[in-house]
Amino acid sequence: MTEEQAALKAFEMLSQQSVGQIATSFHYDYDKPGVITILFLSAQELDSAKGSVANSIEIDDIAIRHRFELVLRTGPRIDPALGRLDEIDAEAAMSFPTEGGDVARIEGSNFFGTVGIAVSRIRLEAATRAGTRYVCEGDRAFLSNNHVIADYDRAAIGTALRAGTGTSILGSFFPMRDILLHFDFALGINLSQGSFIGGTIRGLGSVSQVIRNPAANGESIRKVGARTGLSSGRTVGRTSIRSSGYQEQQRWFNGVYKTTQGFGRGGDSGSIVVSDSMDILGLYSWSDREEEAPFPTNFGYFFTLGPDQYPIGDGPSVAIEYGSPSDKST
Structure with a gap:
């Protein structure tokens, strides 16, 4: 070990x-x-x-x-990285067609996060140590956080979402009510024709076909968040954090990767974290609470999409069909 x-x-x-x-x-x-x-x-x-x-x-x-x-x-409280619509010009940040880095939110909600990536097809499968197995899958889907587009398990499947200018709905999510499941993932489904560009992040380009864990000794990372845009940093450790889960009740999330300071802020939740070679490393999900003045650390935290989540070999199985980055999928 x-x-x-x-x-x-x-x-x-x-x-x-x-x-x-x-x-x-x-x-x-x-x-x-x-x-x-x-x-x-x-x-x-x-x-x-x-x-x-x-x-x-x-x-x-x-x-x-x-x-x-x-x-x-x-030290600071660690909160889900959610923004408010009055903090940025959210409507201007969304453009057609949808790409990773655009605003994602439940229709009518004042809180927003980020579209991680839009793809032709995605399937995520995970099992707890108790043997319970969960699957999130969908065609013409985009990946974000449960707390962004499923409201901590409270939103019903089919709930209307806003992600770009096309029509989207909540397709599936990993339930936060299962405290043995250490993920905060959800999928939205694009219903409009030509509503997304598969496998790209706005301002960064196309992601690679590689999905892996970050290097254990610290790795250069990047992401595009709906609030902060393009930012870079590196991994600086692993952590377990106590934060909002099912219906915003406090629970532990284990095996999370920690980033350098200033990597993300509220509104960046759901951003895909990539390496310098555009390998997919994880999904940005939390930051230190910014308004707690004695602790202005602003570290960020993300889940890996690789196989080694917590503690050993407990990560999700992920299969993605990206679609052509140059094709407005129909």
Whole structure:
């Protein structure tokens, strides 16, 4: 077991204990080997967790006791990266036909995220350790976050969406109510003819046919978000985060990749994260809460679409037919 894999296993054990009820996130940073950082919103919560963390070290296995130093400190809340329509000229940001990087939202909602990528066909399949299997698939579909276009499981299949100028509906999503499923994915279906360009990200071009995990030692990454546009950064670690899940109830999401500061902001959720060679690495989903002044870190977080989600080999199976980037699919 590598150190990164051991850290992910330690995250799981800690989140299941009492410390997991008040911590906001566990971090393993590539530039701090042998250290797990546990973040709390306040000094009071940090103090109340000290005993639980000490007990975890005593009773849990070698992954924590012999491999890691546990550092406790306060830090920002991690929230889904949702924007509001009054923050940008959202209507101007949407153009015809739809491409990755355009605004995505539920019709009539004031909150928006991003179209990750529009494709001719996509199928995502994932299974929990309990054996429950989920499938999201669709033709003429676009990928985004559940919290963007399915409203934390609250939206019904067939709900009207806005993604570009064409007519779209919610096609399927991975349910957040299953806490063993560590994904925030949903698919919208383009109903209008000629409504998207397959396999492209606005301002970046065509993605490659490769879907993989980022390099473990930090990798150069890029994305185009509906709020911030093109941004670049690198991966700086893996983390487990406590954030909004089913109907916005708090839950843990494990094995998430952490980005350098300033990679994304509210409104960028759903952006496809790519490598310098345009390999698909994941789906941007969260950022540190920006208005919490003591913690202006603004790190970003994304799910990998590769096979190694959490802790080992627990990622989704993804099959994509992109369609011709030059063809307005009909």
